Amino acid sequence: MPYQFEDLKKSCHSEWRAYIEHSFVAQLGDGSLAPEAFQHYLKQDYLFLIQFARAFALAAYKSPTLSDLRQAKEGLQAILDVELDLHINYCKEWGISEQELANLPEARATIAYTRYVLDAGNRGDLLDLHVALSPCMVGYGEIANWLNSRAVTKRGDSNPYDAWIAMYESDEFQQAMHAEIRWLDDRLADVSPARFSELTRIFSDATRLEIDFWEMGLKQSD
């Protein structure tokens, strides 16, 4: 049986559920999350996105083919020209200025997660890097879908976090998520059991670091 992305999720099922269904996410869905926790998360996510952009630059460097190189460039461009602009404008709506964003200290959870991903990519090859990035690229799309599947999730003006859910349920994000899963399914089909086992370590580490990122938001830890 060839391996698939789904097998990475199965290899750390309880961690994956703890990430997708984290109380930060549940509270965001029913609107009960403390605004200060969300603002803290938004600020750290700005710093996360900058390192995420660097990871796509690393993906370009690690690209063996022209097609991989183009894909990495598209990813870097999407983060720099679309996601970061959206994020900066969204932060403004939550009372966080561009000036404040530019001077933020990184929380330990942000450093741990982003540098882990960059290190996994530096040590390994393009597949290691994509596996390290997949909890972010796939997880947030799954989170939006999980929230939409719950009766307690509030949508529209009654939920101050509605726009956040809308961003990750958007066709654009969902398509990027499916493209990433297809890319991983293609590559994972050819790996040996020993190689798959290495990749599950990276996947579960990155998933645990996503859980810590939610915890950092909830506790507003630095």
Ligand SMILES: Cc1ncc(CO)c(N)n1
């Ligand atoms: C921490 C984190 N993970 C994933 C995403 C989705 O891009 C994000 N914006 N932030």
